[in-house]
Amino acid sequence: MSQAPNENPSCPGKRDKHEARRDFLKQSSALMALALTPPLVVKAGEHDETIAGLFEKMPVSLEVNGKAYQLSVEPRVTLLDLLREQLNLTGTKKGCDHGQCGACTVHVNGQRINSCLTLAVMQEGKKITTIEGLAQGDTLHPVQEAFIKHDGFQCGYCTPGQIMSAVACIREGHAGSPEEIREFMSGNICRCGAYDNIVAAITAVKQGGHTV
Amino acid sequence: MKKQAVGQSMDRVDGRLKVTGTARYFADHQPEGMLYAALVCSPVSSGRITAIDAAKALRAPGVADVVSHLNAPPVPGYKADNPNPKQGLKIFYDDRIYSNGQPVAIVVANTLERAVHAASLVKVTYAQEVHKTDMDENMGQAFQHKNMKDYLRGEADAWKKAPVHLEAEYNIPIEVHNPMELAGIIAHWETPDQLTVYAKTQGVKSVQQTLKTLFQLPESQITVHSRFVGGAFGMGLRIWPMEVATILAAKKIRKPVKLVITRKDMFTLVGYRPAARQRIGIGATTDGKLTGITHEAVANTSPYEDFTEAIVNMSRMMYACPNVNTRYQLVPLNLSTPVWMRGPGEATGAFALESAIDELAHQLKMDPLQLRILNHADTDPEKHLPYSSKYLKEAYEMGAAKIGWQQRSQTPGQLQENGWLVGYGMSSGVFSAGRGRATASATLKADGTLVIRSAAADIGPGTATAMVQIAADATGIDAKKIEFLLGESAYPEAPRQGGSSTVSTVGSAVNDVCRSLQQKLGEMASAGIPAFKGVKAENIQHEDGQLVAGNTRLDYAALLQLQQLPELTVTTTSQAGDERKHYAMYSFSVHFTKVHVHPATGVVRIKHIVSVADSGTVVNTKTARSQMIGGVVGGIGMALTEEALIDHRYGRYVNNNYADYHVPVNADTPPTDVLFINKKDPVINPMGAKGMGEIALIGFAAAVSNAVFNATGKRVRDLPITPDKLI
Numbered sequence: 002m003s004q005a006p007n008e009n010p011s012c013p014g015k016r017d018k019h020e021a022r023r024d025f026l027k028q029s030s031a032l033m034a035l036a037l038t039p040p041l042v043v044k045a046g047e048h049d050e051t052i053a054g055l056f057e058k059m060p061v062s063l064e065v066n067g068k069a070y071q072l073s074v075e076p077r078v079t080l081l082d083l084l085r086e087q088l089n090l091t092g093t094k095k096g097c098d099h100g101q102c103g104a105c106t107v108h109v110n111g112q113r114i115n116s117c118l119t120l121a122v123m124q125e126g127k128k129i130t131t132i133e134g135l136a137q138g139d140t141l142h143p144v145q146e147a148f149i150k151h152d153g154f155q156c157g158y159c160t161p162g163q164i165m166s167a168v169a170c171i172r173e174g175h176a177g178s179p180e181e182i183r184e185f186m187s188g189n190i191c192r193c194g195a196y197d198n199i200v201a202a203i204t205a206v207k208q209g210g211h212t213v
Numbered sequence: 214m215k216k217q218a219v220g221q222s223m224d225r226v227d228g229r230l231k232v233t234g235t236a237r238y239f240a241d242h243q244p245e246g247m248l249y250a251a252l253v254c255s256p257v258s259s260g261r262i263t264a265i266d267a268a269k270a271l272r273a274p275g276v277a278d279v280v281s282h283l284n285a286p287p288v289p290g291y292k293a294d295n296p297n298p299k300q301g302l303k304i305f306y307d308d309r310i311y312s313n314g315q316p317v318a319i320v321v322a323n324t325l326e327r328a329v330h331a332a333s334l335v336k337v338t339y340a341q342e343v344h345k346t347d348m349d350e351n352m353g354q355a356f357q358h359k360n361m362k363d364y365l366r367g368e369a370d371a372w373k374k375a376p377v378h379l380e381a382e383y384n385i386p387i388e389v390h391n392p393m394e395l396a397g398i399i400a401h402w403e404t405p406d407q408l409t410v411y412a413k414t415q416g417v418k419s420v421q422q423t424l425k426t427l428f429q430l431p432e433s434q435i436t437v438h439s440r441f442v443g444g445a446f447g448m449g450l451r452i453w454p455m456e457v458a459t460i461l462a463a464k465k466i467r468k469p470v471k472l473v474i475t476r477k478d479m480f481t482l483v484g485y486r487p488a489a490r491q492r493i494g495i496g497a498t499t500d501g502k503l504t505g506i507t508h509e510a511v512a513n514t515s516p517y518e519d520f521t522e523a524i525v526n527m528s529r530m531m532y533a534c535p536n537v538n539t540r541y542q543l544v545p546l547n548l549s550t551p552v553w554m555r556g557p558g559e560a561t562g563a564f565a566l567e568s569a570i571d572e573l574a575h576q577l578k579m580d581p582l583q584l585r586i587l588n589h590a591d592t593d594p595e596k597h598l599p600y601s602s603k604y605l606k607e608a609y610e611m612g613a614a615k616i617g618w619q620q621r622s623q624t625p626g627q628l629q630e631n632g633w634l635v636g637y638g639m640s641s642g643v644f645s646a647g648r649g650r651a652t653a654s655a656t657l658k659a660d661g662t663l664v665i666r667s668a669a670a671d672i673g674p675g676t677a678t679a680m681v682q683i684a685a686d687a688t689g690i691d692a693k694k695i696e697f698l699l700g701e702s703a704y705p706e707a708p709r710q711g712g713s714s715t716v717s718t719v720g721s722a723v724n725d726v727c728r729s730l731q732q733k734l735g736e737m738a739s740a741g742i743p744a745f746k747g748v749k750a751e752n753i754q755h756e757d758g759q760l761v762a763g764n765t766r767l768d769y770a771a772l773l774q775l776q777q778l779p780e781l782t783v784t785t786t787s788q789a790g791d792e793r794k795h796y797a798m799y800s801f802s803v804h805f806t807k808v809h810v811h812p813a814t815g816v817v818r819i820k821h822i823v824s825v826a827d828s829g830t831v832v833n834t835k836t837a838r839s840q841m842i843g844g845v846v847g848g849i850g851m852a853l854t855e856e857a858l859i860d861h862r863y864g865r866y867v868n869n870n871y872a873d874y875h876v877p878v879n880a881d882t883p884p885t886d887v888l889f890i891n892k893k894d895p896v897i898n899p900m901g902a903k904g905m906g907e908i909a910l911i912g913f914a915a916a917v918s919n920a921v922f923n924a925t926g927k928r929v930r931d932l933p934i935t936p937d938k939l940i
Contacts, residue, residue, distance in 0.1 A: 057274070077330075085240075086249075086324070091240075092235065095473065096393045096394070097476040098476065099476065099870060101871035101872045131234065149224050152224075152225065152836060154231055155444070155673030155839055156672060157227075158238060158392070159393045159443075160231050161232075161234045164232060183879045183880045187879045191393070192446070193393075194842055194877070194882070195839055195843065196842075196877075
């Protein structure tokens with residue numbers, strides 16, 4: 002995976018990582034000062050806690066589904082919560098928040114990851130694709146079509162993650178046989194138990210020779 | 214005439230929404246000004262709260278409030294006199310702690326991260342008391358619930374006198390529904406007495422009724438939205454205390470509040486399949502005729518509520534047996550209240566009965582399939598009624614042929630493939646085929662489209678798709694022009710989605726409202742359209758969305774246009790008649806498995822599954838198959854991996870996450886063949902469809918344990934069948 006360049010000549014206004022880090026250090030110092038203030042002072046200035054909220058944020062620039070975002074987020078915000086709660090991209094689902102179920106699978110620079118296991122501020126300069134960005138306008142992605150045709154779901158909650166994982170599984174070259182698909186799709190739990198149909202959908206896309 | 218829609222493998226009507234991420238589940242909504250909640254839960258399992266120090270949390274950035282029993286608005290319904298002391302956990306009512314993980318406070322802040330962090334700052338102190346969470350140590354506390362009387366047919370414990378008999382104990386641990394979607398709610402008091410919630414529920418009307426009782430508001434002032442539900446398997450059959458906690462917080466703060474609980478809290482806040490200890494005594498003549506079955510079960514419940522289910526019922530009616538007695542008892546433990554989990558008690562009971570049948574067959578040196586056929590009940594031995602339909606023998610035959618049952622060795626441990634022991638197993642399942650009461654409205658529009666509404670739910674089986682197919686056949690209108698809307702409390706009454714009854718109950722209402730619509734259109738044509746003048750409404754035929762009388766044909770849409778009506782709505786309520794007095798109605802399933810067991814490691818791999826459903830008419834062969842394979846996957850978990858483990862020193866779950874509580878993943882599931890009898894039940898409802906959701910799982914675990922016995926000669930009576938039990 003190639004690193005994002007520190008300076009982006011085509012986008013001179015864009016802040017580089019070092020600059021962002023300097024800002025973070027400055028903010029951290031402010032927080033440190035706040036933390037070292039005697040308790041009585043803090044108590045007297047309870048409202049300062051609200052102000053502290055402003056210091057707790059970091060800038061981050063990233064691209065989601067082809068759209069560029071310049072954001073200011075708390076470092077503790079996961080990519081999943083950023084997508085869902087701040088960017089209103091609720092197609093990506095939270096199933097465990099611990100990287101154990103795959104419901105939150107998205108693509109970062111083309112690779113599938115659990116978005117609950119990565120922080121939003123780590124995505125500087127990254128290109129993120131969520132389930133909302135998979136179709137081309139009204140034309141569904143072949144994997145989306147196949148999931149409908151083969152009924153690769155019941156409740157549909159794990160489906161965005163399954164589909165993002167399935168697309169990556171095919172691109173990775175891990176869809177060579179039903180057994181291989183089952184292995185490489187085992188990071189995505191489907192409690193409704195649509196596994197047989199998910200395998201059928203992925204097999205159909207792979208054998209159909211579609212470009213995914 | 215158009216091709217029938219019922220019976221087709223139509224794609225789901227909401228498939229596109231589900232594959233594009235645009236299906237909106239409760240947590241995907243974001244009312245203006247919404248705040249986020251996080252729970253503070255008790256680390257002790259019994260005792261009292263002595264103090265809550267929320268000062269630090271309240272000072273944290275963005276925190277709106279910390280709500281607990283110390284400052285929660287009152288729940289009027291909690292104060293109402295209730296003669297039953299076990300009316301459930303009254304959240305934030307007093308200082309009592311009944312179980313580990315019980316919510317003691319809810320923290321609300323303007324971001325999720327702030328709420329979660331602030332919850333960690335709330336300091337709660339407790340006066341701890343001795344807790345009881347170990348089922349085996351508390352069997353002496355078992356009591357009989359007043360609604361669960363002993364059952365006796367013929368002579369009690371007759372199995373003891375049989376020439377061939379056995380007695381065995383079968384244990385099931387706590388299993389947790391663990392749907393993919395985390396539970397929670399968005400609560401919004403639009404005015405001080407107007408409540409709107411986005412819920413994760415199997416019944417919007419049921420939630421509305423509970424909130425009506427709790428908050429003593431008229432129904433018209435409570436709105437429940439729940440269009441998409443990310444799985445539930447029973448946990449959405451009732452409202453849970455943390456949902457009430459969120460509603461209370463929203464009331465106090467006067468802003469919409471969203472709570473999404475953690476996976477860990479899914480083990481303690483939203484029910485589970487109770488642990489059960491079962492004892493079966495079974496006896497037969499030397500040629501295999503059953504003479505007696507005794508089935509006794511003890512399951513756990515919570516300290517504040519008695520949860521009962523039908524664990525021992527299958528033993529009363531599955532086989533023709535003259536002497537049967539059953540007993541069912543509860544043990545209260547310091548755990549939250551269980552709730553029906555797919556298959557529910559019948560799945561627990563079927564594991565015991567269908568294992569015992571296999572053990573008896575082994576003692577008799579008989580093929581367990583032959584033993585089942587020999588003791589097939591031709592009429593219901595419990596109700597003494599004929600079956601509305603029963604094709605169980607055909608199901609046995611179809612399944613046996615598909616799995617290759619003739620390859621099974623009667624003597625265990627005889628077959629091997631690539632160094633693995635090979636075994637074949639089978640079991641049966643049965644579940645009552647119900648039909649409740651539901652209302653649907655049908656709105657025909659002048660453009661020829663039809664919209665049907667009912668407050669039904671879809672937790673995954675594809676409710677709307679099936680309803681569209683039923684409506685397409687009832688009206689002759691093309692399925693593409695029909696929309697079925699559900700999951701809104703404002704819609705006409707429908708029951709909860711549970712007990713395998715949605716197609717039967719809501720489908721009947723859809724069928725009947727379509728007939729009412731046609732009748733109304735006929736009357737309009739007869740009265741107001743010159744071409745139909747003199748033709749009585751009842752003599753007007755309906756074909757392909759048209760009114761027909763002789764050579765005269767008129768589109769429904771054209772009729773509305775001629776009458777200058779933009780739309781026409783009719784509403785119909787539908788329920789069963791007295792069929793149940795005359796017939797026993799059940800769905801049946803048969804499960805066959807072929808397993809591999811590794812002789813050195815004890816690893817069990819299921820290689821092939823065949824499940825056969827006798828569930829009447831299959832409305833949609835695609836979604837029905839998905840429902841069956843889904844039940845099977847749940848059954849694989851029940852058989853091989855699922856077990857919620859408690860450290861009894863603390864009364865706390867130790868594997869309360871997806872990494873340690875193993876639900877089956879894709880690689881755990883083999884190719885599965887689903888076969889349908891697909892014969893219409895002539896009695897149950899207009900479609901002839903019995904239920905399917907429960908039978909998909911009922912009995913499955915026994916089909917695995919029986920196959921493991923066939924492979925190894927080792928009988929595992931404690932689920933799950935983990936490798937340590939085989940080496």
